[in-house]
Amino acid sequence: EFSVYDSPEEVAKLSKITLSCDNTEGSTSQSFTINTSFKDQYDVNYTLTSEEQAAMQWIVSEGASIIGNVLTVENRGTYTVKAKIGDITSNELTFNIIAEGGQPRIKQDSGFGNRR
16 A cells, blocks of 8 residues: 655755775875765765766865876875865875885986997
8 A cells, every 4th residue: 555745755965975995005106096976865876967076076185186086196195085066075085105106216327328
């Protein structure tokens, strides 16, 4: 038997943004892909509207940048990332960048190829 309710169910709306990343430690030569997930007020997976996608802002530490959902950093250090849409702010991810670059540096005065 069906029940009739006086108040209609509220339309699903964004209520939670969760950020995650498989790796939060590395070097300045790496890029870090940030995964986003969204939930509505019923804790059900939520798909952003085009307006919400356009309004999404990344909040990143100085010296870090995000293009799309990929974080890159300039120097060693600790960086934080959050996302925000309207008045909803995600959890904060912390990245520890412990090394410069990814390739060993070759000494210029090694003597190879320098002879005249």
